[in-house]
Amino acid sequence: MNTYLHLRAVHPSALRNSTTWLQRLFEDDWDTVRHRIDRHREEMLDGHYLDHELLYAGAQVVLGGHPVSHPDPKTSPFLLLTAAQVTRVAEFLTDADFEALWQEAREELLKPYGDTATEPEVQGAFAAAHRDLTAFYERTALYGDAVVKWLIQ
Numbered sequence: 131m132n133t134y135l136h137l138r139a140v141h142p143s144a145l146r147n148s149t150t151w152l153q154r155l156f157e158d159d160w161d162t163v164r165h166r167i168d169r170h171r172e173e174m175l176d177g178h179y180l181d182h183e184l185l186y187a188g189a190q191v192v193l194g195g196h197p198v199s200h201p202d203p204k205t206s207p208f209l210l211l212t213a214a215q216v217t218r219v220a221e222f223l224t225d226a227d228f229e230a231l232w233q234e235a236r237e238e239l240l241k242p243y244g245d246t247a248t249e250p251e252v253q254g255a256f257a258a259a260h261r262d263l264t265a266f267y268e269r270t271a272l273y274g275d276a277v278v279k280w281l282i283q
Contacts, residue, residue: 133283135193137173139270140278142213149201152208156280173266175259181242182263184235185256186226192219192263195279206281213274220271223264228257 138155146152175182175193186192195209211219232239232253243252270277 133176133281135175135279136282137175137266137277137279139171139266139273139275142274142276145210145276145278147198149198149208152198152278152280153200155278156282171266171269173262175263181239182256182259184238185231185260187235192223192267193279195277206283209279211277211279213271213276216267216275216277217271220264220267223260223267226260226264228260231260232256 136156140155183193195211195215197207197209199207236249236253239256240246240249240252267277
């Protein structure tokens with residue numbers, strides 16, 4: 131079973147305090163999701179998304195947010211970011227020096243992936259995810275949108 135963190139931009143006035151509504155946000159077919167990703171309105175991080183916490187140490191809002199419990203206690207909560215928080219994340223990611231972030235977390239990030247021979251590939255994957263997250267948050271902040279996230283297993 132694949133695990134990934136799914137992020138979706140939502141206009142603040144459209145947000146509902148309903149777990150049923152929040153869950154429906156993530157029930158679209160893959161073609162619809164891919165279309166929104168291409169427009170930087172949605173983003174997904176694969177099962178190694180937790181490794182990004184090491185990269186963005188101290189900036190938990192990049193991956194975190196205000197939790198809204200799912201009715202099924204075995205299911206991950208939804209995470210919400212306000213438009214103001216999205217703007218702060220976009221500013222952080224835009225201003226971040228990826229190479230400096232990588233060097234700070236390099237040793238820990240490489241541990242699950244093997245020896246230093248894998249470093250170019252691993253670093254490239256993290257750099258690509260950083261670019262994608264930056265584009266997603268920049269576009270979302272530009273529109274003044276909030277973000278809903280959900281760890282899907």
